Amino acid sequence: MMYAVEVFVTYKESILDPQGEAVRNAIHRLDxxxxxxxxxxxxxxxxxxxxxxxxxxxxxxxxxxxLANPILETYRYNIKEVN
Amino acid sequence: MKFAVITFPGSNCDHDIYYAVGTVMGADVDFVSHHETSLAGYDVVLLPGGFSYGDYLRCGAIARFSNIMPAVIEFAKAGKPVFGTCNGFQILLEAGLLPGALKPNAQLKFVCDTIPLNVCQTETMFTNAYEKDTCIQLPIAHGEGNYYCDEETLAQLKENKQIIFTYAGENPNGSLENIAGITNEAGNVLGMMPHPERAMEELLGSTDGVKFFQSIINHLRKVTV
Known part of the structure; x- marks a missing residue:
């Protein structure tokens, strides 16, 4: 029996994400x-x-x-049983 | 008095710091591979700059699990001097030997420059050779040097005088309160983004790094006398 686990790591809300901002600005260029x-x-x-x-x-x-640095990041995960 | 330079896969300032300590300062120094598990016989541990493990996951995150790291942590807990520059600073933070974390530079650019730094504390084992309120010039070269910690940690850093270096001019990476280098509470572990080992000879533009290594040597002489 195995588990397939997905983990998502993101910056905490209080942490600025300049990469995200740069991507948002590029999206605005796409109108x-x-x-x-x-x-x-x-x-x-x-x-x-x-x-x-x-x-x-x-x-x-x-x-x-x-996987996460708790000082900067937060995480969530999904666990699924697989055979 | 013997210095150890820890080499990780992807370290690329290891020879710079080896040269600074060995040739310029004339001290005994060895490279110690990340495969090793003991630091017996060494008085100072240096974690060099570079891109250990390709900066995979986060800078310093994988290096923290190297075979040598339990020995580095033990060495630090024993109160002996541990210094990490650039990637070495990142590793010390990931290993929990220093508080806080480093984020990607706020402007998302790799910065490579020589910048002015305030030496904020001169009563430390890393800065005792500098005059009080000195401003020095050291090279920086990093993409993730944007120091961050929570307010409580910042208050502790200030109260315990753990902020040793701050950027004197324009903040090159967005770091909190212009922080460039900090120590642990005991004062024997120092991490900083600038590279004192690249400022050792007039030929290379600055000799302001010499007093940094001189400070460590002064400290060890005092301890051993």
Missing amino acids: FEQVKDVRIGKYFEINIEKTEEPIEEVVESLCKNL
């Missing part, structure tokens, strides 16, 4: 003035084998200790 805000983040696809350790704890630990 999509209705686009008001762009935030750029990272996306991970991770396959994890089922063990006795609860999967949420495994993913939390990965996020906190490596």
Whole structure:
């Protein structure tokens, strides 16, 4: 039994994202003035084998200790069981 | 008195700092590979600039898991001098040896320049050879040097006099309060974006880095006498 895990890491709301702003400005050049805000983040696809350790704890630990820098970033994830 | 320069895959200022300490300052210095697990016999650890592990994930994030890092952390916890410049600073932050984090430069440009710096504290093991209220010239070369920490951490940095270097002119990367270099609370771990090891000879435009390494040597002489 395996888990397919998707992790999304983005800057916290309080952190400015100059890359996102640069992309938003480029979008405005495409005449999509209705686009008001762009935030750029990272996306991970991770396959994890089922063990006795609860999967949420495994993913939390990965996020906190490596995938995100908690000083700047926040994360969320989706966990799906696969065969 | 012996210096260790830790080399990670992708370090590219390791030879600069080795030359600065070994040839210009005349001290004993070795390269220590990231594969090693011991720092026995060394008095100072230097983490060089560069792009360790290709800056994958975040600058310094992968280097933190190198074999040598538990020894570096132990060395730091023992109160011995640890210095990281540029990527070395990023690694020290990721390893939790210094507070805060570095973001991409606010203007999204890699900056490569020589800039004026305030030496804010001269009572440290890294700056004791500088005069009080000195302004020095050091090179910078980085894309992610935009220092950030929360308000509580900033208040602690100020209260404990952990802000050692600030940008004296235009802020080159958007860093909070013009911060260029900080120490840990104990004062034995220093990280900074500028490169003192590239300002060691008149020929290269500045010798303002010499007093930086002289400070560490002064400190060690005092400790060992």
